[in-house]
Amino acid sequence: MATDIVLSVAGLAKSFGGLKAVQGVDFEVEKGAIVGLIGPNGAGKTTTFNMIAGELPPSAGKIILLGEDITGQRTDMLYHKGLMRTFQLSHEYARMTALENLAVAAPDQTGEAIFASWFAGGKVRAREAEVLDLARDTLEFLGLTHVADELAGNLSGGQKKLLEIGRTMMNDSKVVLLDEPGAGVNPTLMRKVAEMIEQLNQERGYTFCIIEHDMDMIARLCGKVVVLAEGKVLMEGTMDEVRNDERVIDAYFGGEVV
Structure with missing residues (x-):
């Protein structure tokens, strides 16, 4: 039986002059999944999100949403196709x-x-x-x-993050990109944000792709985790596999990535 893929990224790349911010990124998001996108600062996570969400045109590669090639389409067009994203700094x-x-x-x-x-x-x-x-x-x-x-x-930082999640609900979004939903949020409201994501996923079938630096939040929410380093996919797997991968440890703590 074919896997129900709602978002597919293939060979995605972005250069800014001589800087190669993203270099041939590939990953897939299944319907109803919560996928984490992690990596050290400068790994290319937000640039990848910006290309998927239509805020930056890719230098190369394809983005497929619900079976349609959406590469380079504008944010407003993607909104009406059911793709939404939130931001690290709330845009209320x-x-x-x-x-x-x-x-x-x-x-x-x-x-x-x-x-x-x-x-x-x-x-x-x-x-x-x-x-x-x-x-x-x-x-x-x-x-x-x-x-x-x-x-x-x-509103407080956590309330603003919840409000951003609420805006995705107003459009009954098919795929939601969450850019650091826990950033600037106190622990109590961070748990509330995580609960809302879980409820939307389990009760309403929302599909999420999440950038987050809080590894406990990623471990709680995400069945699959994609690790970026230096603009490339370093590995993907469960959070337990990620935590025990020497390449990931090297990328985060300064060793040589092999």
Whole structure:
């Protein structure tokens, strides 16, 4: 039986002038999996995410999402195909409330079309009501109902990370790229973030690919881990296999990578 691959990266490369940031990266993400992407600083992890998410054009290679070649497609196009990503530094709309931050992330908002806002006011209002109901349900799921009317810029780091996860829920994303969801988050909220990722994966079937420096979080969440070093895939396997691989230890702690 063929494996159900939702995201495939083959020969992915990116150069900035003479700097080869990513050099022929290959990996696959199965439907319903949580895959970790780890490596020392400068290994090419975020550059790889940026190419997958359409923020950087690859110098070479292919990216396949749900059987479609999406190489070089724009971020907004990928959003409508169900590919979402979060950032190490949260990108909330600081002067909008938490509820409004979620509402603007919903697709297919009739009021965005000027003629619909003029001539189909009933449909616009009905869709707005649906979006607000979904946003409130999402805040409840995340445990953030108490900050619904708080400006997003006033939220804690962990609350902002949960809000970013909530925005992926507003689009019912097929594949979510999480860039360091634990960065800048206190231990209590980090556990909450991990719980939300697990719930979305187990109860709603979300597929995740996660960059994270906290190895305990990776061990908790990820069935497969891909290790990058110097822009290349060093190895992939379970977290136990990764922790016991001498090449990984060398890459992290300064030995020679062989």
